[in-house]
Every structure is written in structure tokens, then in C-alpha cells.
Amino acid sequence: MSLAEHVRTLGRGPGRARSLTRDEARHAMDLMLRETAAPEAVGAILMLLRMKGETADEIAGFAQAAQQGLPELGQPDLDWPCYAAGRTRGLPWFLLSAKLIAAQGHGVLLHGWNGSDRAVRDGLSRCAIPVTDVACASGVLAEAGIAYLPLETLSPRLFHLLTRRDVLGLRSCVNTVCRMLNPGQAKASVQGVFHPSYRLLQTDAAALLGLDEMTVIKGGGGEFERHPSKAIAGFGRRAGAFWEDEFPALHADTRRLAQDDHPAEALAALWSGDLRDAFAEAVVIGTAELALATLGHKDADTRARALWDARVIQ
Numbered sequence: 198m199s200l201a202e203h204v205r206t207l208g209r210g211p212g213r214a215r216s217l218t219r220d221e222a223r224h225a226m227d228l229m230l231r232e233t234a235a236p237e238a239v240g241a242i243l244m245l246l247r248m249k250g251e252t253a254d255e256i257a258g259f260a261q262a263a264q265q266g267l268p269e270l271g272q273p274d275l276d277w278p279c280y281a282a283g284r285t286r287g288l289p290w291f292l293l294s295a296k297l298i299a300a301q302g303h304g305v306l307l308h309g310w311n312g313s314d315r316a317v318r319d320g321l322s323r324c325a326i327p328v329t330d331v332a333c334a335s336g337v338l339a340e341a342g343i344a345y346l347p348l349e350t351l352s353p354r355l356f357h358l359l360t361r362r363d364v365l366g367l368r369s370c371v372n373t374v375c376r377m378l379n380p381g382q383a384k385a386s387v388q389g390v391f392h393p394s395y396r397l398l399q400t401d402a403a404a405l406l407g408l409d410e411m412t413v414i415k416g417g418g419g420e421f422e423r424h425p426s427k428a429i430a431g432f433g434r435r436a437g438a439f440w441e442d443e444f445p446a447l448h449a450d451t452r453r454l455a456q457d458d459h460p461a462e463a464l465a466a467l468w469s470g471d472l473r474d475a476f477a478e479a480v481v482i483g484t485a486e487l488a489l490a491t492l493g494h495k496d497a498d499t500r501a502r503a504l505w506d507a508r509v510i511q
Contacts, residue, residue: 200238222258253401271335279309286418287457294484389416425479
């Protein structure tokens with residue numbers, strides 16, 4: 198079966214077109230990841246899926262195909278994808294939350310690409326989170342407990358598909374596929390979305406992929422980052438079953454995350470204690486709480502606070 202046949206399946210027109218099955222999606226992605234894939238057919242599939250709306254079977258099939266070409270990375274405890282454009286977010290305080298999870302003794306693998314937004318990439322060094330490549334990822338995780346793996350290093354071909362947005366002018370389902378990639382095959386994952394409808398889509402795809410522990414929220418700028426002044430809805434998986442919950446606001450300040458006027462150096466300053474900002478601290482602790490709960494901690498709220506209070510002497 199060729200890419201043209203998958204284009205026909207998706208684009209035959211009203212009453213004749215249909216979604217791809219999981220096996221068809223896996224086959225289509227396998228073809229799209231090849232250097233010989235016709236760019237016209239790739240673009241047609243991505244845009245037809247955008248117009249139709251992706252199904253969980255399609256996302257799971259695509260993710261499975263993308264996973265098959267990945268090298269062995271060692272298995273972290275927590276998968277943390279970072280693929281948002283960041284237009285409605287200030288500093289990436291969630292990076293400090295990931296450091297708290299690692300301080301608890303859980304291996305954390307972040308991976309991603311954020312387009313022209315440099316906030317996450319620039320924030321990594323300020324948070325002392327090592328950036329690694331495929332060959333060194335396992336060793337870095339074992340030594341530091343946390344690592345960031347750029348998508349362009351992890352999977353150049355998937356990165357090529359993701360950046361077709363620059364040519365097509367629209368986001369594609371590849372962004373969701375990257376969130377579901379779980380390159381280290383962690384048993385738990387935390388994911389943020391910008392559009393609320395994707396929470397259930399990613400939850401359903403996780404069930405098909407056998408991911409038993411996952412939390413998805415509408416997060417800051419689309420990242421897994423909790424806004425402390427808003428009640429939020431959580432979706433995902435717990436012990437292999439569908440899970441849904443509501444979380445109350447943590448802070449009275451009603452400012453938007455995008456109103457953050459701190460310089461980039463504030464990430465390190467907040468961690469060291471040189472900067473005191475109750476709102477930013479609530480972002481970090483609240484996000485860490487959800488991540489700890491995903492990893493099975495029953496006392497996630499008190500544990501997150503205790504980790505934050507102890508961070509300076511680590």
C-alpha cells in the first residue's frame with residue numbers, strides 16, 4: 198500500500214472518505230518517515246487529517262510507527278513531552294517542577310521542540326537540566342536523574358514532519374504524535390495541551406498504547422504547567438483505567454502566565470531563593486504535585502511542598 202492509497206482513504210469525499218485504522222495509520226507513518234516519501238502525499242495526509250480531526254486509533258498507530266525507529270534509551274520513570282509554541286506562557290517554571298520530581302528519585306526524560314520559542318531551550322541551562330543526545334541519554338539519566346532530549350536529535354525524520362508546519366502554515370497531528378511518543382517507554386507520562394478537546398484524544402490514544410499512568414491538563418501555553426489561580430480538570434489514566442478529576446485553585450493572584458515579566462535569570466533565582474514570588478512558586482509546586490500523583494504518590498501535595506522547601510540544600 199502506498200501513501201497515495203492512504204490519501205484516497207482520507208480524501209474520497211463526503212460519504213466515501215473514512216478515518217485510517219490503527220494498522221493503516223502505522224503503515225502510513227512508516228512511509229512518511231522515509232526519506233523517499235513524496236512531500237506532496239505527506240502534506241495531503243497531514244492536512245486531510247487536520248480537516249477531519251484525528252482519531253485515537255490514528256494517533257496510536259502513528260506513534261507506534263515512530264517509536265519503532267527509536268534506539269534504546271534506558272527506561273525513565275516519567276515521560277515529559279514539551280512541544281508547545283509558548284505564545285501564552287511566561288517563563289517555563291515547569292522545568293523546576295521536573296527538577297523536583299528528579300529530586301524525589303524519579304528519572305525524568307523531557308523531550309521536545311518549541312519552534313521559534315526559545316524559552317524552554319534557554320531555560321534548561323538556567324535550571325541545570327542537562328541536554329543530551331541519543332547515545333548518552335541513558336548515562337545522563339542515571340547520573341543526573343533528569344535529561345532533555347531534543348526531537349531533532351531523537352528522531353530527525355519525525356522532526357522533519359513536525360516542521361512541515363512552516364511549509365503548510367498549519368499545525369498537524371504530528372504535534373500530538375510527538376506528545377505520545379514516550380521515547381524511553383516510561384510507565385508514566387505527563388502531558389499538556391492548548392486545546393481542551395485533545396485531553397480525551399490523548400487519553401484514548403494512551404489506552405491503545407498501553408500507557409497505564411498519565412495526566413493530561415490544559416496547561417500554560419500548552420505545556421504541562423498548572424496555572425495556580427484557576428481550577429483545572431485533569432484527564433488520563435490510573436492503573437490502566439480511565440481517570441478524571443478536578444483540582445482547585447491554589448493561589449489568589451489572578452494574573453495570567455503570559456504576564457510574567459521576570460527576566461530569564463529568574464528561573465535560577467527562584468530555585469536558589471534569591472527571588473521570592475509566591476505565584477511562581479505555586480506554579481512549580483502545583484505542577485510537581487500533579488506529576489507526583491501520576492507517579493503514584495498519595496501525599497503528592499505535601500510531598501511537593503516538602504521537596505520545594507528542601508531544594509536549596511540538595
